[in-house]
Amino acid sequence: TRFVHVSHGARVVELREEDVVVDGVEVPLSPGMRAVVGFLVDRHLEDVRDGKAPEDFCAFTLAEMAEELGMVRTTVQKQLWRFRQRLEERYRVRAGRPLGEGAVLEAVEDGWRFGARCLVRVR
Numbered sequence: 001t002r003f004v005h006v007s008h009g010a011r012v013v014e015l016r017e018e019d020v021v022v023d024g025v026e027v028p029l030s031p032g033m034r035a036v037v038g039f040l041v042d043r044h045l046e047d048v049r050d051g052k053a054p055e056d057f058c059a060f061t062l063a064e065m066a067e068e069l070g071m072v073r074t075t076v077q078k079q080l081w082r083f084r085q086r087l088e089e090r091y092r093v094r095a096g097r098p099l100g101e102g103a104v105l106e107a108v109e110d111g112w113r114f115g116a117r118c119l120v121r122v123r
Helices: 031-049 062-069 073-095
Strands: 011-015 019-022 025-028 105-108 111-114 118-122
Touching: 011 031, 019 073, 025 073, 031 062, 031 073, 031 111, 031 118, 062 073, 062 111, 073 105
Parallel strands: 011 118
Antiparallel strands: 011 019, 019 025, 105 111
16 A cells, blocks of 8 residues: 555646656556646646636536547547546555545536646646
8 A cells, every 4th residue: 555645635636748646646648648638737727827716617528628629529538538547546556545536537517627626737
């Protein structure tokens, strides 16, 4: 079992060139996954910079993300699901406990976003 550090109940999410690190657990990203996750990270950081309340953070539909990224909607969906599955699996193995539904990526109504309680940064 590996101990992970959760900062005051918030997940620490760091997007790097080839992976994402969540509470010290590294999750490798494919190029497509990097594009989709990077889009959501950028939007999350914009909401933080704009001073929005967590409940007002933006969520994006698959169609909106596909249009912005120049991808097919089903490709965006596959990349999100693969990232989420990979993250949950790696976290469970490394931390010895499940990450929890919506702890990092939230499905809100018909859109997706990083959880408002995530401390997100780009390296």
